[in-house]
Amino acid sequence: MDAAYQTGVLRVDEAHVTYPLVNLEHSDVTLDRWRAFVQRADPGSRDRSGTMAVTDRRGTMHAVIAYRIADDLRFARSLRVGEILMGRLPGGTLPRAILACAGRLADELGSASVQIDVLEDALAPGDR
Numbered sequence: 001m002d003a004a005y006q007t008g009v010l011r012v013d014e015a016h017v018t019y020p021l022v023n024l025e026h027s028d029v030t031l032d033r034w035r036a037f038v039q040r041a042d043p044g045s046r047d048r049s050g051t052m053a054v055t056d057r058r059g060t061m062h063a064v065i066a067y068r069i070a071d072d073l074r075f076a077r078s079l080r081v082g083e084i085l086m087g088r089l090p091g092g093t094l095p096r097a098i099l100a101c102a103g104r105l106a107d108e109l110g111s112a113s114v115q116i117d118v119l120e121d122a123l124a125p126g127d128r
Contacts, residue, residue, distance in 0.1 A: 005097035007104075010051040010064060012039045018053060018064045021085040041066055052105070054086070054097055062087055062094055065101060069109055079111040 010018060015031070015038045022034050029037075041049045049068035053061050063086035072078035081102055086094060106114045 004093055005054050005056055005062065007052050007054050007065075007097070007101040010038055010053040014038075014053065014061075018061050018085070021061070021064055021087065024087075025085050037066075041068075048109070052101055054094065054101065062089070063098055065098060067102070067105060069111060070115070072113060072115075074113075077109070077111045078113045078115050079106040079109060081114065081116045084116070 012035055015035045019031050019034055022029055038051050041051045049066070052065045052067070054063035054065070055061050063084065065081055065085075066083035067079055067081045070078050070080040079102060084098060086098070102114050102116065105111075
């Protein structure tokens with residue numbers, strides 16, 4: 001991962017710090033609903049899910065990743081990244097940090113593949 005960013009498990013007591021990122025993408029989600037989501041997405045939970053935060057050296061949060069382990073017909077275990085909430089920054093450093101985080105998570109969780117959901121409206125017009 002790029003030295004500019006670090007990743008770690010997003011704790012419930014940090015949910016309010018990442019809420020502005022959530023609100024940018026999902027304006028209908030309340031802070032209480034976001035906290036409940038983070039609490040349910042516990043890495044030790046039965047559904048094998050979690051949330052990770054990407055921060056800079058100052059501790060400012062720039063992105064949140066929500067993931068779960070899914071059974072995949074071909075690979076058996078696959079890391080499924082269903083949400084990537086991030087601010088729009090120039091350059092590719094933050095997206096590379098997110099991809100590196102997903103790769104490390106897959107290794108740690110014994111997943112043979114990584115699937116990332118991308119919403120159509122997140123794509124640039126020429127990429128659709």
